[in-house]
Amino acid sequence: MSEAFYTIVMGLRGFIKEYFHSFWDYETPKVMVVKNRTLGVIYRAVQFLVITYFIWYVFISQKAYQETESRPDSSVYTRMKGTAVHGDDILDTVEYARPSEGGDVISTLLRREFTYDQRQGTCAEYFNVPNANCTTDSDCVEGEVDFEGHGRRTGRCIQYYNHTFKTCEIQSWCPIEEYAVVREPPLVEAINFTVFIRNSIHFPKFKVLRGNIKRADYRKTKRYLNKCHYHEDTEPYCPNFRLGYIANKARENFTELCRTGGVIGVFINWDCNLDLDPSHCKPTYSFRRLDLRKDEDNSGYYYRFAKYYNKNGVESRTLIKAYGIRLDIIVHGQAGKFSPIPTIISTVTALTSVGICSIICDWIMLTFIDKNEVYSDRKFDEVIKEPIEHIPTELSYISSFGSNHSDLSEGVPL
Protein backbone atom coordinates (compact mmCIF):
# COMPACT_ATOMS: atom_id res chain seq x y z
CA MET A 1 0.00 0.00 0.00
CA SER A 2 2.54 2.56 1.13
CA GLU A 3 4.82 1.33 -1.63
CA ALA A 4 2.26 2.31 -4.25
CA PHE A 5 1.68 5.70 -2.64
CA TYR A 6 5.37 6.37 -2.62
CA THR A 7 5.55 5.45 -6.27
CA ILE A 8 2.81 7.94 -7.12
CA VAL A 9 4.39 10.77 -5.15
CA MET A 10 7.74 10.21 -6.74
CA GLY A 11 6.14 10.03 -10.18
CA LEU A 12 4.45 13.35 -9.57
CA ARG A 13 7.68 14.86 -8.39
CA GLY A 14 9.34 13.67 -11.55
CA PHE A 15 6.62 15.17 -13.67
CA ILE A 16 6.82 18.59 -11.98
CA LYS A 17 10.58 18.63 -12.18
CA GLU A 18 10.37 17.70 -15.83
CA TYR A 19 7.83 20.42 -16.44
CA PHE A 20 10.03 23.12 -14.95
CA HIS A 21 12.93 21.87 -16.97
CA SER A 22 11.06 22.19 -20.26
CA PHE A 23 9.66 25.55 -19.18
CA TRP A 24 12.96 27.07 -20.14
CA ASP A 25 13.02 25.40 -23.54
CA TYR A 26 12.06 27.24 -26.68
CA GLU A 27 9.51 25.51 -28.86
CA THR A 28 9.06 26.28 -32.53
CA PRO A 29 6.87 24.64 -35.14
CA LYS A 30 8.64 23.14 -38.09
CA VAL A 31 7.35 23.94 -41.54
CA MET A 32 6.78 21.06 -43.89
CA VAL A 33 6.23 21.81 -47.55
CA VAL A 34 3.99 19.25 -49.22
CA LYS A 35 4.38 19.19 -52.99
CA ASN A 36 0.92 17.95 -53.79
CA ARG A 37 -1.22 19.76 -56.36
CA THR A 38 -4.59 18.58 -55.00
CA LEU A 39 -3.73 19.66 -51.49
CA GLY A 40 -2.39 22.96 -52.77
CA VAL A 41 -5.62 23.70 -54.63
CA ILE A 42 -7.74 22.80 -51.63
CA TYR A 43 -5.58 24.96 -49.38
CA ARG A 44 -5.86 28.02 -51.60
CA ALA A 45 -9.60 27.49 -52.07
CA VAL A 46 -10.26 27.29 -48.36
CA GLN A 47 -8.04 30.28 -47.79
CA PHE A 48 -9.95 32.22 -50.43
CA LEU A 49 -13.29 31.33 -48.82
CA VAL A 50 -12.16 32.37 -45.36
CA ILE A 51 -10.70 35.65 -46.57
CA THR A 52 -13.76 36.44 -48.69
CA TYR A 53 -16.01 35.69 -45.76
CA PHE A 54 -14.15 38.12 -43.55
CA ILE A 55 -13.80 40.89 -46.07
CA TRP A 56 -17.24 40.71 -47.60
CA TYR A 57 -19.47 39.56 -44.73
CA VAL A 58 -17.70 40.55 -41.53
CA PHE A 59 -16.18 43.84 -42.63
CA ILE A 60 -18.38 45.15 -45.45
CA SER A 61 -21.76 43.70 -44.60
CA GLN A 62 -21.63 43.48 -40.80
CA LYS A 63 -19.35 46.50 -40.45
CA ALA A 64 -17.21 44.85 -37.81
CA TYR A 65 -14.93 47.88 -37.76
CA GLN A 66 -17.67 49.91 -36.08
CA GLU A 67 -18.57 50.49 -32.51
CA THR A 68 -22.32 50.04 -32.24
CA GLU A 69 -25.15 51.19 -30.08
CA SER A 70 -28.58 49.63 -30.09
CA ARG A 71 -31.69 50.60 -28.13
CA PRO A 72 -31.75 54.34 -28.63
CA ASP A 73 -33.83 56.52 -26.34
CA SER A 74 -37.08 57.00 -28.15
CA SER A 75 -40.16 59.11 -27.83
CA VAL A 76 -43.39 58.59 -29.75
CA TYR A 77 -46.34 60.90 -30.14
CA THR A 78 -49.46 59.84 -32.03
CA ARG A 79 -52.66 61.54 -33.08
CA MET A 80 -55.63 60.01 -34.90
CA LYS A 81 -57.41 62.10 -37.52
CA GLY A 82 -60.61 61.74 -39.50
CA THR A 83 -64.35 62.19 -39.25
CA ALA A 84 -67.00 59.54 -39.65
CA VAL A 85 -70.66 60.06 -40.42
CA HIS A 86 -72.78 57.44 -38.78
CA GLY A 87 -76.46 57.89 -39.50
CA ASP A 88 -77.26 61.23 -37.90
CA ASP A 89 -74.22 61.04 -35.64
CA ILE A 90 -70.89 62.57 -36.45
CA LEU A 91 -68.00 60.77 -34.81
CA ASP A 92 -64.91 62.84 -34.19
CA THR A 93 -61.56 61.81 -32.74
CA VAL A 94 -62.72 62.26 -29.14
CA GLU A 95 -65.27 59.54 -29.72
CA TYR A 96 -63.25 56.98 -31.57
CA ALA A 97 -59.59 57.50 -30.58
CA ARG A 98 -58.19 56.34 -27.29
CA PRO A 99 -56.24 57.27 -25.27
CA SER A 100 -56.34 60.96 -26.08
CA GLU A 101 -52.80 61.60 -24.81
CA GLY A 102 -51.30 59.97 -27.89
CA GLY A 103 -48.60 57.65 -26.59
CA ASP A 104 -47.00 54.74 -28.38
CA VAL A 105 -50.24 52.79 -28.15
CA ILE A 106 -53.30 54.28 -29.80
CA SER A 107 -56.55 52.69 -30.80
CA THR A 108 -59.51 53.62 -32.88
CA LEU A 109 -62.86 51.92 -32.59
CA LEU A 110 -64.34 50.33 -35.68
CA ARG A 111 -67.59 48.86 -34.47
CA ARG A 112 -69.73 49.23 -31.38
CA GLU A 113 -72.23 47.07 -29.56
CA PHE A 114 -74.59 49.04 -27.30
CA THR A 115 -76.52 47.86 -24.29
CA TYR A 116 -78.83 50.74 -23.52
CA ASP A 117 -80.42 51.74 -20.30
CA GLN A 118 -78.75 49.44 -17.80
CA ARG A 119 -79.36 50.06 -14.12
CA GLN A 120 -78.68 48.24 -10.86
CA GLY A 121 -81.46 45.74 -10.26
CA THR A 122 -82.44 42.10 -10.65
CA CYS A 123 -82.95 40.18 -13.88
CA ALA A 124 -82.41 36.75 -15.45
CA GLU A 125 -78.88 35.38 -15.87
CA TYR A 126 -77.54 34.56 -19.33
CA PHE A 127 -78.50 30.98 -20.22
CA ASN A 128 -75.01 29.90 -21.34
CA VAL A 129 -73.51 30.52 -17.89
CA PRO A 130 -72.96 27.14 -16.16
CA ASN A 131 -75.82 26.10 -13.86
CA ALA A 132 -77.88 29.11 -14.86
CA ASN A 133 -80.73 27.06 -16.38
CA CYS A 134 -83.28 26.12 -13.79
CA THR A 135 -86.78 24.80 -13.34
CA THR A 136 -87.42 25.60 -9.67
CA ASP A 137 -86.01 28.03 -7.11
CA SER A 138 -84.11 25.20 -5.44
CA ASP A 139 -81.82 25.02 -8.52
CA CYS A 140 -80.42 28.46 -7.67
CA VAL A 141 -78.16 29.04 -4.66
CA GLU A 142 -78.76 32.38 -3.00
CA GLY A 143 -75.70 34.59 -2.67
CA GLU A 144 -73.59 32.57 -5.12
CA VAL A 145 -71.35 34.66 -7.37
CA ASP A 146 -70.17 32.97 -10.53
CA PHE A 147 -67.25 34.76 -12.14
CA GLU A 148 -68.35 33.58 -15.55
CA GLY A 149 -71.73 35.12 -14.92
CA HIS A 150 -72.88 38.66 -14.40
CA GLY A 151 -73.73 39.00 -10.74
CA ARG A 152 -74.95 37.58 -7.46
CA ARG A 153 -77.80 35.02 -7.48
CA THR A 154 -80.90 35.89 -5.52
CA GLY A 155 -82.10 32.29 -5.18
CA ARG A 156 -85.12 32.62 -7.45
CA CYS A 157 -85.77 30.95 -10.81
CA ILE A 158 -87.44 33.31 -13.27
CA GLN A 159 -88.41 33.47 -16.92
CA TYR A 160 -85.59 34.45 -19.26
CA TYR A 161 -86.93 37.83 -20.42
CA ASN A 162 -89.61 37.21 -23.09
CA HIS A 163 -88.48 33.63 -23.80
CA THR A 164 -90.20 30.47 -22.60
CA PHE A 165 -87.40 28.89 -20.51
CA LYS A 166 -86.18 29.92 -17.07
CA THR A 167 -82.83 30.91 -15.61
CA CYS A 168 -81.65 31.95 -12.15
CA GLU A 169 -82.25 35.53 -11.16
CA ILE A 170 -79.21 37.70 -10.44
CA GLN A 171 -78.54 41.09 -8.95
CA SER A 172 -76.53 43.12 -11.44
CA TRP A 173 -76.60 45.87 -14.06
CA CYS A 174 -79.80 44.91 -15.87
CA PRO A 175 -80.73 43.95 -18.51
CA ILE A 176 -77.69 41.80 -19.27
CA GLU A 177 -75.62 42.57 -22.36
CA GLU A 178 -76.23 39.25 -24.10
CA TYR A 179 -79.97 39.78 -24.13
CA ALA A 180 -80.22 43.48 -24.83
CA VAL A 181 -77.24 44.12 -27.10
CA VAL A 182 -77.76 46.25 -30.21
CA ARG A 183 -75.05 45.88 -32.85
CA GLU A 184 -74.05 48.83 -34.95
CA PRO A 185 -72.71 48.54 -38.49
CA PRO A 186 -68.94 49.08 -38.72
CA LEU A 187 -67.34 52.45 -39.27
CA VAL A 188 -66.27 51.86 -42.87
CA GLU A 189 -64.88 55.39 -43.07
CA ALA A 190 -62.16 54.35 -40.63
CA ILE A 191 -60.22 52.93 -43.56
CA ASN A 192 -59.46 56.53 -44.48
CA PHE A 193 -58.60 57.69 -40.96
CA THR A 194 -54.98 58.65 -40.53
CA VAL A 195 -52.64 58.36 -37.64
CA PHE A 196 -49.90 60.93 -37.27
CA ILE A 197 -46.77 59.40 -35.76
CA ARG A 198 -43.92 61.57 -34.55
CA ASN A 199 -40.86 59.72 -33.39
CA SER A 200 -37.57 61.11 -32.12
CA ILE A 201 -34.64 58.99 -31.13
CA HIS A 202 -31.37 59.77 -29.42
CA PHE A 203 -28.18 57.73 -29.41
CA PRO A 204 -26.47 58.88 -26.20
CA LYS A 205 -23.10 57.29 -26.98
CA PHE A 206 -22.76 59.11 -30.29
CA LYS A 207 -24.80 62.16 -29.24
CA VAL A 208 -27.01 61.91 -32.31
CA LEU A 209 -30.63 63.04 -32.28
CA ARG A 210 -32.94 62.14 -35.16
CA GLY A 211 -36.64 62.44 -35.95
CA ASN A 212 -38.90 60.92 -38.57
CA ILE A 213 -40.08 64.31 -39.83
CA LYS A 214 -37.68 66.22 -42.01
CA ARG A 215 -36.96 69.50 -40.32
CA ALA A 216 -37.06 71.40 -43.58
CA ASP A 217 -40.55 70.10 -44.21
CA TYR A 218 -41.64 71.16 -40.78
CA ARG A 219 -40.59 74.72 -41.20
CA LYS A 220 -41.56 75.01 -44.81
CA THR A 221 -45.14 74.05 -44.60
CA LYS A 222 -47.45 72.71 -41.98
CA ARG A 223 -50.04 72.20 -44.67
CA TYR A 224 -47.94 69.49 -46.26
CA LEU A 225 -47.95 67.57 -43.00
CA ASN A 226 -51.69 67.94 -42.66
CA LYS A 227 -52.50 66.72 -46.14
CA CYS A 228 -49.93 64.13 -47.07
CA HIS A 229 -50.30 60.38 -46.69
CA TYR A 230 -47.33 58.15 -46.13
CA HIS A 231 -46.36 55.90 -48.96
CA GLU A 232 -43.22 53.82 -48.98
CA ASP A 233 -42.12 54.96 -52.42
CA THR A 234 -43.80 58.28 -53.11
CA GLU A 235 -44.04 59.91 -49.65
CA PRO A 236 -41.43 58.34 -47.37
CA TYR A 237 -41.15 61.42 -45.13
CA CYS A 238 -44.83 61.97 -44.49
CA PRO A 239 -45.74 60.86 -40.95
CA ASN A 240 -49.49 60.37 -41.64
CA PHE A 241 -50.46 56.74 -42.11
CA ARG A 242 -53.85 55.73 -43.51
CA LEU A 243 -55.34 52.87 -41.50
CA GLY A 244 -56.21 51.17 -44.78
CA TYR A 245 -52.56 51.39 -45.83
CA ILE A 246 -51.41 49.95 -42.49
CA ALA A 247 -53.89 47.07 -42.66
CA ASN A 248 -52.89 46.39 -46.22
CA LYS A 249 -49.18 46.37 -45.42
CA ALA A 250 -49.86 44.05 -42.48
CA ARG A 251 -51.69 41.82 -45.00
CA GLU A 252 -54.99 42.11 -43.15
CA ASN A 253 -58.49 42.39 -44.54
CA PHE A 254 -59.99 45.63 -43.25
CA THR A 255 -63.56 44.28 -43.40
CA GLU A 256 -62.45 41.38 -41.28
CA LEU A 257 -60.65 43.71 -38.85
CA CYS A 258 -63.86 45.71 -38.44
CA ARG A 259 -65.61 42.54 -37.34
CA THR A 260 -63.09 41.25 -34.80
CA GLY A 261 -60.78 44.15 -34.08
CA GLY A 262 -57.05 43.60 -33.96
CA VAL A 263 -53.66 44.74 -32.74
CA ILE A 264 -51.17 45.86 -35.35
CA GLY A 265 -47.55 46.59 -34.62
CA VAL A 266 -46.01 49.58 -36.37
CA PHE A 267 -42.28 48.97 -36.35
CA ILE A 268 -40.00 51.93 -36.88
CA ASN A 269 -36.50 50.75 -37.71
CA TRP A 270 -33.52 53.04 -37.55
CA ASP A 271 -30.31 51.68 -38.96
CA CYS A 272 -27.73 54.44 -38.85
CA ASN A 273 -24.24 54.41 -40.26
CA LEU A 274 -22.73 57.41 -38.54
CA ASP A 275 -19.57 57.29 -40.63
CA LEU A 276 -21.79 59.06 -43.12
CA ASP A 277 -23.59 62.29 -42.32
CA PRO A 278 -26.39 61.78 -39.75
CA SER A 279 -28.89 63.04 -42.33
CA HIS A 280 -28.52 59.66 -44.03
CA CYS A 281 -30.03 58.10 -40.93
CA LYS A 282 -33.65 57.53 -41.93
CA PRO A 283 -36.38 55.35 -40.53
CA THR A 284 -38.08 52.51 -42.34
CA TYR A 285 -41.50 51.30 -41.37
CA SER A 286 -42.98 47.83 -41.25
CA PHE A 287 -46.35 46.59 -40.11
CA ARG A 288 -47.41 43.27 -38.65
CA ARG A 289 -50.47 41.98 -36.85
CA LEU A 290 -49.60 41.16 -33.25
CA ASP A 291 -52.63 39.45 -31.72
CA LEU A 292 -52.17 35.75 -32.17
CA ARG A 293 -54.50 34.11 -34.59
CA LYS A 294 -53.85 30.39 -34.18
CA ASP A 295 -56.98 30.18 -32.12
CA GLU A 296 -59.36 32.31 -34.18
CA ASP A 297 -61.80 32.80 -31.31
CA ASN A 298 -59.29 34.50 -29.08
CA SER A 299 -57.79 36.89 -31.56
CA GLY A 300 -59.14 40.36 -32.03
CA TYR A 301 -59.29 43.44 -29.91
CA TYR A 302 -62.15 44.96 -27.99
CA TYR A 303 -62.80 46.75 -24.76
CA ARG A 304 -65.86 47.93 -22.88
CA PHE A 305 -66.73 51.28 -21.46
CA ALA A 306 -69.91 52.94 -20.25
CA LYS A 307 -71.58 56.30 -20.46
CA TYR A 308 -73.42 57.16 -17.27
CA TYR A 309 -76.43 59.38 -16.93
CA ASN A 310 -79.26 60.06 -14.56
CA LYS A 311 -82.72 58.90 -15.55
CA ASN A 312 -85.54 59.92 -13.19
CA GLY A 313 -83.12 60.06 -10.30
CA VAL A 314 -81.73 56.56 -10.98
CA GLU A 315 -78.15 56.15 -12.05
CA SER A 316 -78.20 54.50 -15.49
CA ARG A 317 -75.60 53.66 -18.08
CA THR A 318 -75.15 52.76 -21.71
CA LEU A 319 -72.65 49.93 -21.95
CA ILE A 320 -70.51 49.98 -25.08
CA LYS A 321 -68.40 47.09 -26.30
CA ALA A 322 -65.98 48.56 -28.77
CA TYR A 323 -64.06 46.59 -31.37
CA GLY A 324 -61.11 48.45 -32.75
CA ILE A 325 -57.63 48.57 -34.22
CA ARG A 326 -54.92 49.13 -31.70
CA LEU A 327 -51.59 50.33 -33.03
CA ASP A 328 -48.52 49.52 -30.97
CA ILE A 329 -45.62 51.65 -32.14
CA ILE A 330 -42.39 49.78 -31.55
CA VAL A 331 -39.07 51.47 -32.24
CA HIS A 332 -35.90 49.54 -33.03
CA GLY A 333 -32.65 51.27 -33.69
CA GLN A 334 -28.97 50.80 -34.00
CA ALA A 335 -26.10 53.01 -34.91
CA GLY A 336 -22.50 52.26 -35.76
CA LYS A 337 -19.39 54.38 -36.08
CA PHE A 338 -15.76 53.56 -36.88
CA SER A 339 -13.67 52.77 -33.83
CA PRO A 340 -10.11 51.37 -33.60
CA ILE A 341 -10.75 48.73 -30.94
CA PRO A 342 -13.39 46.66 -32.78
CA THR A 343 -11.31 47.10 -35.93
CA ILE A 344 -8.24 45.58 -34.25
CA ILE A 345 -10.22 42.77 -32.65
CA SER A 346 -11.91 41.85 -35.92
CA THR A 347 -8.67 42.00 -37.85
CA VAL A 348 -6.92 39.72 -35.38
CA THR A 349 -9.86 37.32 -35.50
CA ALA A 350 -9.68 37.31 -39.27
CA LEU A 351 -5.96 36.60 -39.32
CA THR A 352 -6.28 33.85 -36.74
CA SER A 353 -9.11 32.27 -38.64
CA VAL A 354 -6.94 31.88 -41.72
CA GLY A 355 -5.18 29.21 -39.61
CA ILE A 356 -8.32 27.10 -40.04
CA CYS A 357 -7.10 26.39 -43.58
CA SER A 358 -4.06 24.45 -42.37
CA ILE A 359 -6.11 22.49 -39.87
CA ILE A 360 -8.52 21.44 -42.61
CA CYS A 361 -5.72 20.63 -45.04
CA ASP A 362 -3.77 18.69 -42.39
CA TRP A 363 -6.83 16.62 -41.75
CA ILE A 364 -7.40 15.98 -45.45
CA MET A 365 -3.72 15.16 -45.93
CA LEU A 366 -3.53 12.71 -43.04
CA THR A 367 -6.91 11.10 -43.69
CA PHE A 368 -7.30 10.87 -47.45
CA ILE A 369 -4.04 11.54 -49.23
CA ASP A 370 -1.47 9.98 -46.92
CA LYS A 371 -1.91 6.40 -48.13
CA ASN A 372 1.51 5.03 -47.17
CA GLU A 373 2.04 7.26 -44.15
CA VAL A 374 4.82 9.23 -45.72
CA TYR A 375 3.50 12.54 -44.51
CA SER A 376 2.58 11.48 -41.02
CA ASP A 377 6.04 10.04 -40.46
CA ARG A 378 7.50 13.31 -41.49
CA LYS A 379 4.98 15.42 -39.70
CA PHE A 380 5.35 13.84 -36.32
CA ASP A 381 9.00 13.16 -35.89
CA GLU A 382 10.46 13.12 -32.45
CA VAL A 383 13.79 14.51 -31.48
CA ILE A 384 15.27 13.13 -28.30
CA LYS A 385 18.54 13.89 -26.70
CA GLU A 386 19.49 10.27 -25.90
CA PRO A 387 19.73 7.36 -28.29
CA ILE A 388 16.48 5.45 -28.73
CA GLU A 389 17.45 2.31 -26.82
CA HIS A 390 18.10 4.31 -23.65
CA ILE A 391 14.58 5.55 -23.33
CA PRO A 392 13.00 3.64 -20.50
CA THR A 393 9.47 2.44 -20.97
CA GLU A 394 6.93 4.01 -18.71
CA LEU A 395 6.64 0.90 -16.64
CA SER A 396 10.33 0.43 -16.03
CA TYR A 397 10.68 4.11 -15.38
CA ILE A 398 8.17 4.09 -12.58
CA SER A 399 9.27 0.81 -11.10
CA SER A 400 12.84 1.98 -11.01
CA PHE A 401 11.81 4.58 -8.43
CA GLY A 402 11.12 1.88 -5.95
CA SER A 403 14.68 0.88 -5.68
CA ASN A 404 16.50 3.86 -7.08
CA HIS A 405 15.48 7.46 -6.49
CA SER A 406 18.75 9.13 -6.67
CA ASP A 407 18.31 10.61 -10.11
CA LEU A 408 14.88 11.49 -11.41
CA SER A 409 15.57 14.26 -13.81
CA GLU A 410 17.25 12.21 -16.52
CA GLY A 411 14.27 9.99 -17.22
CA VAL A 412 12.08 10.91 -20.16
CA PRO A 413 8.52 9.84 -19.52
CA LEU A 414 6.58 9.17 -22.70
Ligand SMILES: *[C@@H]1O[C@H](CO)[C@@H](O)[C@H](O)[C@H]1NC(C)=O
Ligand atom coordinates in the same frame (compact mmCIF):
# COMPACT_ATOMS: atom_id res chain seq x y z
C1 LIG B 1 -80.00 26.52 -21.11
O1 LIG B 1 -81.19 26.39 -21.84
C2 LIG B 1 -81.16 26.98 -23.15
C3 LIG B 1 -82.54 26.89 -23.75
O2 LIG B 1 -83.11 25.68 -23.53
C4 LIG B 1 -80.12 26.26 -23.97
O3 LIG B 1 -80.05 26.84 -25.27
C5 LIG B 1 -78.78 26.37 -23.29
O4 LIG B 1 -77.81 25.66 -23.99
C6 LIG B 1 -78.85 25.87 -21.84
N1 LIG B 1 -77.60 26.19 -21.18
C7 LIG B 1 -76.79 25.27 -20.65
C8 LIG B 1 -75.57 25.77 -19.98
O5 LIG B 1 -77.06 24.09 -20.68
Ligand SMILES: *[C@@H]1O[C@H](CO)[C@@H](O)[C@H](O)[C@H]1NC(C)=O
Ligand atom coordinates in the same frame (compact mmCIF):
# COMPACT_ATOMS: atom_id res chain seq x y z
C1 LIG C 1 -88.47 39.45 -27.19
O1 LIG C 1 -88.73 40.85 -27.29
C2 LIG C 1 -87.97 41.52 -28.28
C3 LIG C 1 -88.33 42.98 -28.25
O2 LIG C 1 -88.50 43.39 -26.95
C4 LIG C 1 -88.29 40.93 -29.64
O3 LIG C 1 -87.49 41.56 -30.61
C5 LIG C 1 -87.99 39.44 -29.62
O4 LIG C 1 -88.36 38.88 -30.86
C6 LIG C 1 -88.76 38.79 -28.50
N1 LIG C 1 -88.36 37.38 -28.44
C7 LIG C 1 -89.25 36.42 -28.30
C8 LIG C 1 -88.72 35.01 -28.25
O5 LIG C 1 -90.43 36.61 -28.21
Ligand SMILES: *[C@@H]1O[C@H](CO)[C@@H](O)[C@H](O)[C@H]1NC(C)=O
Ligand atom coordinates in the same frame (compact mmCIF):
# COMPACT_ATOMS: atom_id res chain seq x y z
C1 LIG D 1 -61.52 56.65 -48.79
O1 LIG D 1 -60.92 57.66 -49.59
C2 LIG D 1 -60.92 57.35 -50.97
C3 LIG D 1 -60.14 58.42 -51.69
O2 LIG D 1 -59.94 59.54 -50.91
C4 LIG D 1 -62.36 57.29 -51.46
O3 LIG D 1 -62.37 56.97 -52.84
C5 LIG D 1 -63.08 56.20 -50.68
O4 LIG D 1 -64.43 56.16 -51.05
C6 LIG D 1 -62.97 56.46 -49.20
N1 LIG D 1 -63.51 55.29 -48.50
C7 LIG D 1 -64.51 55.41 -47.60
C8 LIG D 1 -64.97 54.15 -47.00
O5 LIG D 1 -64.97 56.47 -47.30
Ligand SMILES: *[C@@H]1O[C@H](CO)[C@@H](O)[C@H](O)[C@H]1NC(C)=O
Ligand atom coordinates in the same frame (compact mmCIF):
# COMPACT_ATOMS: atom_id res chain seq x y z
C1 LIG E 1 -62.35 40.51 -46.71
O1 LIG E 1 -63.22 39.76 -45.89
C2 LIG E 1 -64.58 39.83 -46.31
C3 LIG E 1 -65.44 39.10 -45.31
O2 LIG E 1 -64.73 38.38 -44.40
C4 LIG E 1 -64.69 39.24 -47.71
O3 LIG E 1 -66.04 39.34 -48.16
C5 LIG E 1 -63.80 40.02 -48.66
O4 LIG E 1 -63.81 39.43 -49.92
C6 LIG E 1 -62.37 40.03 -48.13
N1 LIG E 1 -61.57 40.90 -48.99
C7 LIG E 1 -60.39 40.55 -49.46
C8 LIG E 1 -59.69 41.54 -50.29
O5 LIG E 1 -59.91 39.45 -49.22
Ligand SMILES: *[C@@H]1O[C@H](CO)[C@@H](O)[C@H](O)[C@H]1NC(C)=O
Ligand atom coordinates in the same frame (compact mmCIF):
# COMPACT_ATOMS: atom_id res chain seq x y z
C1 LIG F 1 20.76 3.48 -8.73
O1 LIG F 1 21.45 4.48 -9.48
C2 LIG F 1 22.82 4.45 -9.39
C3 LIG F 1 23.43 5.61 -10.11
O2 LIG F 1 22.54 6.33 -10.90
C4 LIG F 1 23.31 3.11 -9.93
O3 LIG F 1 24.68 3.00 -9.78
C5 LIG F 1 22.62 1.99 -9.19
O4 LIG F 1 22.97 0.74 -9.76
C6 LIG F 1 21.15 2.12 -9.22
N1 LIG F 1 20.46 1.14 -8.46
C7 LIG F 1 19.48 0.34 -8.92
C8 LIG F 1 18.91 -0.63 -7.95
O5 LIG F 1 19.01 0.44 -10.08
